Amino acid sequence: MSGAVSGRTNVRMGQIGFASGEQTLCTLLGSCVGLMLYSRPHRLVGLAHIVLPDSAGKQVPLGKFADTAIPELISQLNKRAGQEVRWVAKMAGGASMFQTAQTMNIGMRNVDRCRELLRQFGIPVVATHCGGQAGRRMTISARDGSVQIEIVGQATIELK
Amino acid sequence: MTEQEISQLQTLFQQGSKKAAEAMSVWCGRAFRIHLDALRCVPLEEATQVLHAGDDPLCFCSVAAEGVISGQMVLAFDDVSGLKLAALLTDRAAEQIVAWDELSTAAMLETANILCCAYLNALFEALDAPGSAAGLMPSPPRFSREYAESAVEFLVMGQALEFDQVLIACTRFMIEDSFLNCSLLFVPDSQTMAALPGLLSAFTES
Numbered sequence: 001m002s003g004a005v006s007g008r009t010n011v012r013m014g015q016i017g018f019a020s021g022e023q024t025l026c027t028l029l030g031s032c033v034g035l036m037l038y039s040r041p042h043r044l045v046g047l048a049h050i051v052l053p054d055s056a057g058k059q060v061p062l063g064k065f066a067d068t069a070i071p072e073l074i075s076q077l078n079k080r081a082g083q084e085v086r087w088v089a090k091m092a093g094g095a096s097m098f099q100t101a102q103t104m105n106i107g108m109r110n111v112d113r114c115r116e117l118l119r120q121f122g123i124p125v126v127a128t129h130c131g132g133q134a135g136r137r138m139t140i141s142a143r144d145g146s147v148q149i150e151i152v153g154q155a156t157i158e159l160k
Numbered sequence: 161m162t163e164q165e166i167s168q169l170q171t172l173f174q175q176g177s178k179k180a181a182e183a184m185s186v187w188c189g190r191a192f193r194i195h196l197d198a199l200r201c202v203p204l205e206e207a208t209q210v211l212h213a214g215d216d217p218l219c220f221c222s223v224a225a226e227g228v229i230s231g232q233m234v235l236a237f238d239d240v241s242g243l244k245l246a247a248l249l250t251d252r253a254a255e256q257i258v259a260w261d262e263l264s265t266a267a268m269l270e271t272a273n274i275l276c277c278a279y280l281n282a283l284f285e286a287l288d289a290p291g292s293a294a295g296l297m298p299s300p301p302r303f304s305r306e307y308a309e310s311a312v313e314f315l316v317m318g319q320a321l322e323f324d325q326v327l328i329a330c331t332r333f334m335i336e337d338s339f340l341n342c343s344l345l346f347v348p349d350s351q352t353m354a355a356l357p358g359l360l361s362a363f364t365e366s
Contacts, residue, residue, distance in 0.1 A: 012205045012208060012309075013204055013208055013313055013320075014204055014205050015205060028208070028215070028307045028309035028313070029310055029313070030306075030311060030312075030313035030315075031314050031317050032313055051204070051317075051320055052320060052321065064204070095310075095314070096314075097304070097306065097310070097311060097314040098220075098222040098232060098234070098302065098304075098311075098314060098315065106317055106321070133304075134304075134306065135306040135309075135310020135313075135314070136310065137215065137307055137310075152217040152306055152307060153305060
């Protein structure tokens, strides 16, 4: 589902990635949303790189749409944990980077749809870094569920 | 898109490259050549890698086009290549410019303006189908430094709304005999993607 380089897995558009133990997940975001679900006791993390809010009946790729990616992410993580787990979510992305009428609101629509679906699944969102006009690099550690957000020309932000 | 449509678009872009190179030669005062590197439909997840910049930040001068052809045209370059071109355009020694100052940024914005308008005019003239009263209106260019993948991700979003594959045109530049690590990307939005087959049917190679 995603490409791994020495313990770090890059999760690209429409993909879902998983990490455990000392592994990390990384993704570069524009208007897409990086949605991370984490369980500290299991030291297990999953990340969906969500492109659009709704699938409108399309099923492939599952990670591309919020309404297909979130159930898939939960299901895959529960399988890996071997039981149903109380996940917590962190979210980043949803920027509006260049001027364009057609895609101006996609970023925030992605964010809003993710929040709505997470509420339906009863998953709390514990930290976010969304919106704005700049792209982000999101790096996630499975060890402690920490999330680093990097924006070109700015200091690194830790999502607690 | 069919292979024939892609081939027609390639011809259009080659015409656009010629006109853009002529305009740039006048602007730079030196021989400027533009090579159409690729015009292809790629799966969404591969589109973000077209600039081969990985995690590195690049500079972007972006122009949004509205009208018969709508979408984004973006001049992308690394700091070294951009500052080198800016030094040449502002008649300064390259070592004099170590960061993006107002003059260098303005020079690159004007470069993007000249290139994008030359391309868009060439496309518009060739695709000027009857009834295309919508015309063509490019926005003023905007400068930003971004992670390459983040920027391309946003650029292809206009197509991702409707399609699983995205069409990207990518060009490279040469000043006299030196390659510049600058690329011009054209990413039509979903509206133009849907209209292109009709617009291309009116196009005959000249």
